[in-house]
């Protein structure tokens with residue numbers, strides 16, 4: 242089993258990465274393979290809503306998004322991390338996740354996912370909620386921890402001192418490993434995926 246951990250910060254080795262490493266350590270301790278995927282600090286285009294991906298299962302812009310979706314197809318669980326930028330997710334991760342999830346939900350459904358956020362002081366809860374929205378519209382299983390998954394610090398040196406934040410990440414890693422093992426056991430015992438109805442898609446004027 243493998244979990245992909247996404248670092249949505251422009252800093253490869255900053256606070257977000259520190260938190261992801263803490264989650265990763267506990268997953269590894271439980272025998273789960275892990276990979277931290279840094280989305281980089283080059284501009285990532287937002288989704289233009291062309292819908293091409295519904296046919297091709299890939300974005301027409303061939304960048305980090307497609308690289309990640311290929312890995313996501315084979316992965317068993319996900320951790321998406323972001324620094325708080327103006328009380329919301331970083332622009333990088335927002336564009337990245339819009340394009341990862343739109344038209345490509347098949348790569349994520351029925352798999353566990355969590356978001357983690359890093360910030361100096363404020364905006365953690367709104368950012369956490371923002372990222373969780375991608376999972377709850379994609380038939381995913383959101384894993385909890387002992388607190389909302391946030392770590393505080395303006396840089397890595399400060400964040401290392403956030404003992405509760407780091408413990409929250411370790412608990413999260415353990416909880417996710419447990420859920421993954423339960424899912425695996427269910428598969429071995431023949432538990433089927435839920436039956437899907439033909440999708441009804443309405444809006445408020447038709």
Ligand SMILES: Cc1cc2nc3c(=O)[nH]c(=O)nc-3n(C[C@H](O)[C@H](O)[C@H](O)COP(=O)(O)O)c2cc1C
Pocket residue numbers: 250251252254255256257258323324325326327328329359360361362363364393394395396397
């Ligand atoms: C553009 C920008 C906006 C930020 N906005 C906030 C904010 O709204 N609230 C906050 O507490 N910290 C804010 N910060 C600080 C970062 O969230 C914080 O330093 C974070 O832990 C950095 O994580 P990283 O090292 O993974 O990038 C902001 C930083 C930047 C660069």
